[in-house]
Amino acid sequence: MPEKTILAIDLGTSSMKVALVDIRGNVLGWESEPISLFVTPDGGVEQSPQEWWDVFLRVAKKLIKKNPKAAQEVIALCSSTQGESTIAVDRDGQPLGNCILWMDMRGADALHRQLRGTVHLNDIGMRDLLRFVRLTGGLPSQTGKDPAGHMLYIRDQQPRIYEQTYKFLNVLDYINLCLTGHFVATVDSILTSWVTDNRDPKNIHYDDRLIDTLGIDREKLPEILACADVVGKLKPQVADELGLPREVRVVAGSIDNTAAAIGAGAVRDYELHLYIGTSSWMAAHVPYKKTDVFTSLASLPCAIPDRYLLTALQATAGGNLTFLRDNVLYHKDELLQEADVPDIFKVLDQIAERPPAGSNGVIYTPWIWGERAPVEDRTLRAGLYNLSLNNNREDIIRAFLEGIAFNTRWLLAPVEKFMKRKVQRLNIVGGGAQSDVWCQIFADVLDFEVRQVQDPVYANARGAAWIGAVGMGELAFPEVENMIKFRRIYTPNEYNRDVYDNHFDVFINIYKNMNKIYRNLNA
Template sequence: GVTFSSQSQTLVPVDEKCNPIRPAISWLDGRSADIMREQLWTPPRVMGYNIFHILRFLRITGGSPGQTGKDQIGKIYWLQKYEPENWAKTHKLLDPKDFIIYHLTGEYVKSVDLAVVWWLMDTRKNRNQWHPKLLEIARVSEDMLPEIKDSAAIVGKITKKAAEQTGLLPGTPVVNGATDLACAALGSGAITEGEFHACIGTSGWVAGHVTKRKIDIPHYTGCIGSAYPEKYYLAMAHQETAGVCLEWLKDKVLYHKDQLLKEYNVEKVYEVLDQLAASVAPGAEGLMFTPWMYGERCPLDDDHVRAGLFNVGLNHSREHLVRAVLEGIAFNTRWAMETLENLYFKVDKVNLVGGGAKSDLWCQIIADIFNRKINQVDTPHHAALFCFG
């Protein structure tokens, strides 16, 4: 069989033939923050949330959309207000994985873990069904959304048309799969309660499987769906920009890639960045970086906060800049870890996945800043694949 993992909270509106009506709206897109305040988080407010709506979301889903405008309900509001012609054409509202599954099987299906973070599903006692009152708040009908099934469910078979297009055998079973978050949690090896893993990818997070659902609204930390919803929730402290900050530094600030490779005589540019950072003592001589380059979820829940470099002096060089970025991301991830620890339990070790975990230097920086043992997962950038075995 075949299965899939994809990012969550990327909205793909499609027509009756499952053709995209417009470009997908990605998980990082915060265009609907103002609309959320106008249409959902209206007065009376507590900490920016409409008190009646937030209580309903918490009671039914165990969580809630945030205030950053990056949740699916905000993107739906945005389409309804600013692209009514596209909204009128919309037959189904999908995530990327749902889109692929349909074109392979002809079936509209969503996994439980993806449905959870739409905040429109009744999760009480694993009912895992779209909730009419929440759909009413979002102004969508249930027939616009896929059927919800477990991650391990066989949702269909490769059609003849899909087989011709992909080279896969017709009739091959297709398993529902799960989000990158849920799959990385399994691939990290931190699969039982009492363990955490952290990810340094484009975004970053700290997460762990738990049997009891809790939430910290002020710090936008709580539980999403796991790949095994019958037993576990996935406690999650998610951060918007992690490794992408280093990519920004590489592409927008430092020398061109070819110049860096030539100057340092290495094959991969990130090896250059490791060398630069390693040449500077911990603390980067007081240079500090805050990695909020596109707002933040945990622990700030603020779409407007932005990154900064502090204490910049004439003594600082690009070496200091690279080290400050690595350390700033590590400190921010520690903040997420401590938020999750305060909600659940302390840990003495963390399994690290994501592209950032390929760097021995960065792993050591994270271990020093976390004051925890860091287990560097083998081929950590492929952790999400390991859960499929």
């Protein structure tokens, strides 16, 4: 008998992916297409919501046409999307402009003006800071990179759009609106608006004091659902266009780090996963709400109803490789074909395997768009150090991979302190986890076992599918651990230990010596 199937949407920063996944986690079909990124003259970073929807329909129809039998078994749609982004929509659900993305820092000044008190820490008045931490578990990002800053930017710099806004939505919320017609948010998509009381994971709700502090109109915020709640039926016109039954449901889903934790199989308490995509994070489910303001770590609402997800977010990981590809190795003027992009990354992987550990002395700091944790500093920038005439592009490419691994090791110490236990292993997922070379580098730099999840690029879609299956009553979250499969397990190479320990010490010293210089250059 055929397995029931979920149509899983995985909308990241770089592409729209759509998959047919059965409730056992088997990916039966997969299609993807790149999406555009716009950097505005005033330093904004945006994407087009209409492009998301157009690409989704095109990719989903292609997938269903290729896999008609699996499509017949679809019982629900469920999404995983990039988070910390903001779309203003009118009463008809039409976007009033582009989506302000999680990389956009234009809201920083408005946020500082709104929250700065006479007695303050990190530019937030002490009374407000304590309330944010106590109720939400976190703080609005002083970089302006989350919806708290985005909404204030629209309020102050685009007042006509603010006035016309019926609801502010995150990426996940907008996709669910297009699928169902309902204006809703999830416990994790609404999180970085910093207006919810998260002290009880089963009763997350808006707090009027937080909303007043932020200065956003309450009626512009959507209803909140749990990740595994059913939003409603798929719109009849969408079902007909895709060729799906009209009784198909839409489960609320989650933002990417929540879905990745499920798709990585890290559902037990303190089981860590590492995601390597455009951005990067380490995350683990924990049984308590806790915040470390000084390293920007917190345990926050997630898909598992009685748990929180410790999330340690780094600003840019694979985005450094995209920059290297598009701006150094292959300039955009060379009209690089989309079909060549995956092959280029395979070539980079092969090249990075040639130099020894330590990249013949070259060290790279991957702060190409600031950093989030363990320090929150939007002025940090990337850099190549210790280049000589003896080095070549092979050393540089490997140094990029090692630099991102050093950044992850830098973050590991506060993660272990937060959980009060040493990490013995982690599951690695995301597009970067397809690289065997990179997985071994992570094992060597972190000095513990790295388990490469099978088909790691499918982790978010698989996580969304499992959240959808739970929402439809077909699965329970604890069952996920027994369904996960690993392609390979990497153990540390002891011969690389001294090299990586030394380079990591230098990496930290670069930050200590350069952070004031970067602040002076980029403030």
